[in-house]
Every structure is written in C-alpha cells, then in structure tokens.
Amino acid sequence: MVLNPVISKLAGKLVVLASASPRRLEILRNAGLRFEVVPSWFKETLDKRLFKAPHEYAVETAKQKALEVARRMPLKHLKTPDVVIGADTIVTVDGIILEKPVDKHDAYRMLSSLSGKEHSVFTGVAIVLCHEKENEVDYQLIDFYEETKVKFADLSEDMLWEYINSGEPMCVRKNVNSETHRVRAIDRSLRDVFINVFCKQEQITVLWCISGLLDMLYTSFVVTRSLFLSQALFTASKLRVFDLLHTNAELDVEQVAQEIKASVRGTRCLLEACVSLGLLKTKEKSSRPVYRNTDLATRFLCSDAHFSLHGYIQYCNDVVWPLFSLLESAVLEGSSQREKLQESQSAAYNSQEVRLRFMSAMHCTARIGATAVAVAFDLSSYKTACDLGGCTGAVANELVKAHPELSVSVFDLPAVVELSEHFHPQHADNRVSFQAGDFFKDELPKADLYILVRVLHDLTDEKLHVLLSKVADACTPGCGLLLGEIFLEENRSGPSLGLLQALSMSEGKQRSATEYSQLLKNYGFITAHVKHTNGLLGAMLCIKGRLFLHLIMATMKSLHLQ
Numbered sequence: 001m002v003l004n005p006v007i008s009k010l011a012g013k014l015v016v017l018a019s020a021s022p023r024r025l026e027i028l029r030n031a032g033l034r035f036e037v038v039p040s041w042f043k044e045t046l047d048k049r050l051f052k053a054p055h056e057y058a059v060e061t062a063k064q065k066a067l068e069v070a071r072r073m074p075l076k077h078l079k080t081p082d083v084v085i086g087a088d089t090i091v092t093v094d095g096i097i098l099e100k101p102v103d104k105h106d107a108y109r110m111l112s113s114l115s116g117k118e119h120s121v122f123t124g125v126a127i128v129l130c131h132e133k134e135n136e137v138d139y140q141l142i143d144f145y146e147e148t149k150v151k152f153a154d155l156s157e158d159m160l161w162e163y164i165n166s167g168e169p170m171c172v173r174k175n176v177n178s179e180t181h182r183v184r185a186i187d188r189s190l191r192d193v194f195i196n197v198f199c200k201q202e203q204i205t206v207l208w209c210i211s212g213l214l215d216m217l218y219t220s221f222v223v224t225r226s227l228f229l230s231q232a233l234f235t236a237s238k239l240r241v242f243d244l245l246h247t248n249a250e251l252d253v254e255q256v257a258q259e260i261k262a263s264v265r266g267t268r269c270l271l272e273a274c275v276s277l278g279l280l281k282t283k284e285k286s287s288r289p290v291y292r293n294t295d296l297a298t299r300f301l302c303s304d305a306h307f308s309l310h311g312y313i314q315y316c317n318d319v320v321w322p323l324f325s326l327l328e329s330a331v332l333e334g335s336s337q338r339e340k341l342q343e344s345q346s347a348a349y350n351s352q353e354v355r356l357r358f359m360s361a362m363h364c365t366a367r368i369g370a371t372a373v374a375v376a377f378d379l380s381s382y383k384t385a386c387d388l389g390g391c392t393g394a395v396a397n398e399l400v401k402a403h404p405e406l407s408v409s410v411f412d413l414p415a416v417v418e419l420s421e422h423f424h425p426q427h428a429d430n431r432v433s434f435q436a437g438d439f440f441k442d443e444l445p446k447a448d449l450y451i452l453v454r455v456l457h458d459l460t461d462e463k464l465h466v467l468l469s470k471v472a473d474a475c476t477p478g479c480g481l482l483l484g485e486i487f488l489e490e491n492r493s494g495p496s497l498g499l500l501q502a503l504s505m506s507e508g509k510q511r512s513a514t515e516y517s518q519l520l521k522n523y524g525f526i527t528a529h530v531k532h533t534n535g536l537l538g539a540m541l542c543i544k545g546r547l548f549l550h551l552i553m554a555t556m557k558s559l560h561l562q
C-alpha cells in the first residue's frame with residue numbers, strides 16, 4: 001500500500017475528509033487511512049474566468065473546501081483537526097470547464113458533445129495541516145492535481161437517454177438534497193443556528209442553500225426562531241448568566257435569580273430556553289434542577305474567554321438591535337436612524353463603557369474575519385504598514401503573525417488608542433505599535449503599505465475623498481494599499497450579510513470589488529489582486545503609481561507575487 005510508511009505517523013492524529021463523496025471515502029479507506037468525514041460547506045462559486053488553466057480552478061476550490069472545514073471545526077465541533085483533505089473534480093472539453101447540467105436537456109447537450117471525443121477529468125487535491133498554538137491555529141497548505149484523459153465511444157441516443165433518465169448526471173439534485181438535509185440538521189440543533197448567527201458568515205450559507213419553496217418556508221421558520229434565539233442569548237449574556245455559572249457551576253433557579261437580581265419565574269424560563277439551545281446543561285441535585293455552562297458557552301459566551309463573543313453580542317443588543325427596530329422609519333425616510341438613537345441616549349453614547357463595547361465587538365469579529373485578509377497576499381516586499389482605523393490592533397496582530405518581516409503601526413482616534421491596551425495580546429516582539437490621530441485631519445504615519453479594513457464602507461463620499469486623498473499623498477509610487485471589506489456581488493444580489501448590514505449603516509455604502517477598484521483608481525491606485533474569501537471580508541491589494549510605466553511594472557510584479 002502506497003500510504004503504509006506514513007500511516008503510522010498519522011496514528012492519533014485527527015484526519016478529516018472535507019467531502020461526502022462516497023468514491024473519495026472509498027479511496028481513502030482502501031488506502032488504510034483512519035479519518036472522519038466533515039463535508040465542506042464551501043460553495044463552488046469561484047469565477048472560472050479568473051483561472052489561467054482549468055486545473056488551477058479545481059485546486060483552488062479544493063483548497064477553499066479544506067480550509068472552510070479546518071476553520072469551522074474548532075468553532076462548531078470544538079476540536080481542531082490535524083489534517084484536512086479537500087478535493088474537487090472538474091471535466092473539461094477543449095479547455096472549457098463543463099458545468100453541472102441543470103436539467104435533462106442540458107445533460108443531453110453536454111453528453112452528446114463528449115460522444116466519440118477525448119476529454120480531461122482534473123482532480124485538484126488540497127491538504128491542510130493545522131498547527132494549534134496558544135489558542136490560535138496556523139494552516140499550512142499542500143496541493144496538487146491529477147489529470148485523467150477519457151475517450152468516449154460513440155454514444156447511441158438510447159444509451160445517452162438511459163443514462164440521463166437514471167438521474168446520475170444531475171448530481172445537482174443530490175447536492176440539493178444534502179443541503180436540505182443540512183438545513184434540517186441545523187434546526188435539530190439550535191446550537192448550530194447560534195454558530196450561524198454569530199460565528200461566521202454561515203448564516204448566509206443557510207440562506208444560500210435554500211432550494212425550492214419548501215426549503216424557503218422551512219428556512220424562514222428557522223430564521224424566525226433565530227430572532228427569538230438571539231433575544232434569549234442577548235438577555236442571558238447581558239445578565240451575565242454565563243459568567244455567573246462559570247465561577248459558580250451548578251446553581252439552581254433561585255440562586256441564579258438572586259445573583260442576577262431577576263424574578264424567579266423569568267429566570268426559570270430563561271435558563272430552560274438556554275438549555276434547549278444547548279448553551280446550558282441541567283441535572284437534578286437534591287431533587288432540584290441545577291444549571292451549568294456547556295462547552296460552547298464556556299468557549300464563546302463567558303466574557304473572559306479567548307474566543308469570547310460577549311462584546312459583540314452586547315453591541316448587537318444595545319446598538320444594532322435598536323437600529324433594526326427603527327428600520328421601517330429608516331426605509332421610509334431614507335436616512336440613518338443612528339442620530340435619533342444618539343439623541344435619546346447621548347450620555348450613554350459618549351461613555352467610555354460604550355466605546356469599550358464597540359471596540360470589543362470589533363475585536364471579536366476582527367479575530368474571525370481578519371485572518372483571511374492578513375493571509376490573502378504575499379506582502380513580503382513591504383516592511384512597514386499603517387493600519388488606518390486599526391482599532392484594537394486585532395488586524396495588525398494577524399498581519400504580523402502572517403508576515404514575519406512586517407511591522408504595523410495602528411492609527412486610530414486618541415480615545416480608541418487610549419483604551420486599546422485592554423485588548424493587547426502579550427506579544428513577544430513589538431512589531432505592533434499604536435499611534436493616536438485623526439485620519440481626516442492629521443498627518444498619516446509614514447509606511448510602505450496602508451491598510452483600511454472595514455473603514456471605507458461607512459464613510460460619505462466627501463469623507464472618502466478626504467481620506468483617500470490623504471492616503472494617496474502619503475504614498476510614494478510602489479506603496480501598497482490593502483483593503484478589507486465585504487465585497488458585494490457585481491449584480492448586488494448578495495452576500496446578504498453585506499446588504500443587511502447596509503440597512504443599519506450611518507453614512508456610507510457597500511460596494512462590489514469592481515466599484516472599490518474604480519474608486520481607488522481615481523486616487524492613483526491600481527488593483528493588483530482581489531481575493532473573494534469565504535469568510536466575512538474580501539481583500540484587495542492595490543499599488544500606487546504615478547508614471548504609467550511604473551504602474552504597469554508594479555502591477556506585474558505584484559501579480560507575479562501571487
């Protein structure tokens with residue numbers, strides 16, 4: 001067996017196959033490998049036109065599938081795999097990738113085009129090695145592909161239709177079923193809905209996988225319940241139920257009610273709802289039920305947990321939820337409702353506590369979304385970077401981890417920098433520093449790479465102009481600009497996270513990658529590379545140039561680096 005020499009090295013390691021394909025499963029089993037199967041949720045939506053050769057598309061899809069599972073498992077399955085294997089197979093004829101047939105006629109058109117001809121079947125394989133240290137996971141990627149040339153005999157009409165009527169060519173149907181099954185599995189475990197709402201962009205995946213009216217009705221039912229779920233979660237989190245049960249495991253209803261200063265009846269309802277959501281566990285003690293946190297609550301809901309979402313949940317409860325309750329007025333008036341809320345709560349809006357809560361929300365979500373931006377491109381030609389509006393330094397921390405030569409200065413308002421030490425990790429080196437200032441008024445720190453993550457979408461056109469003019473002035477030709485934003489699809493049909501977020505935005509607007517590219521071009525930045533990630537944020541690397549020749553050379557150099 002080819003794998004014999006390495007099988008013993010894999011003993012005790014968690015090897016995961018990111019595919020539900022029975023054939024891949026069989027191949028690995030026959031090779032003597034012990035593994036778990038966790039099918040990837042990555043949607044095969046990469047733009048095929050962006051790949052020079054078809055196998056590059058298959059390899060990239062395999063990579064994204066494996067990475068999606070590697071990133072999801074620590075959050076959802078509460079365990080980090082050692083090795084994740086992803087694969088993707090495509091069929092090409094004359095260099096063109098064949099899509100899955102949409103119906104029988106499409107299947108007939110495709111299969112008859114293969115009749116009597118040679119075509120290629122490419123399988124891209126990606127192996128992700130996960131290394132966990134200090135609660136963070138590093139990913140190392142190995143990939144390759146195989147090409148199999150297949151020559152079809154002349155296929156008779158009867159043979160073609162027999163095959164088509166067997167349903168096998170329409171593997172889309174199989175996918176729909178498995179997706180539907182997944183949506184139902186999500187409902188069975190509302191814990192998963194929690195993960196979907198708060199941990200990643202997978203809420204959108206839930207919406208993506210709607211197929212047909214039945215699933216739509218079903219999903220709206222799940223989504224409606226997730227509204228109730230989020231309110232239960234907000235309340236339990238605000239009343240610090242999870243912190244209380246972290247320090248005092250196994251309290252009964254009366255004890256919890258007394259500690260959180262709430263009614264016994266209301267507390268009982270809340271605790272029982274949390275048990276049903278998989279956030280608390282209960283057991284009988286002296287014939288009374290007592291409560292304790294589940295692993296999920298300990299990991300994500302206690303305020304001092306490394307992956308705590310406490311700050312983000314509080315922010316959603318106190319700021320985002322009230323904004324959404326004014327949504328009807330926002331739509332009727334066409335303006336942000338933020339000012340109205342600020343008027344009624346002006347004291348609270350200016351308090352340090354509120355600022356800290358906002359920073360904590362940014363910090364939690366940056367930890368989830370920033371890695372994809374930090375690792376999107378080779379930045380080895382840059383030595384100094386300035387993260388404009390870098391808040392707690394969460395993005396900067398990810399950048400220095402991914403790029404050992406880079407030092408990052410975080411530039412943010414004085415009130416934010418003052419509070420940033422609440423979030424500083426204990427760094428061995430000092431490659432992340434903080435500088436207070438106003439990016440609309442003050443001189444920007446010198447750097448050869450400027451970073452703008454989740455900043456531009458929230459600015460009016462006038463403010464955008466001021467900020468981008470200043471960045472352009474600070475950049476010498478060859479300087480880079482790294483952008484991290486949700487990129488809308490070109491026809492603005494998604495992702496829904498971006499479009500829903502726009503409903504509560506104060507001044508700016510969400511854009512597609514092309515729109516960002518056009519905008520930055522007006523300030524002398526040429527887009528060198530765009531990465532549509534499967535996480536919260538897309539990434540774009542632009543190069544500043546003045547002379548035409550320099551622009552071309554910088555762009556080519558950067559393209560070559562990818």
Ligand SMILES: C[S@@+](CC[C@H](N)C(=O)[O-])C[C@H]1O[C@@H](n2cnc3c(N)ncnc32)[C@H](O)[C@@H]1O
Pocket residue numbers: 362363366388389390391392394395411412413416437438439440452453454455
């Ligand atoms: C939405 S947050 C994004 C934070 C961070 N880039 C991230 O993605 O986690 C916007 C940041 O821009 C900062 N900011 C807003 N106006 C600013 C200004 N005039 N000068 C400097 N920073 C500013 C805010 O304080 C906040 O930290």
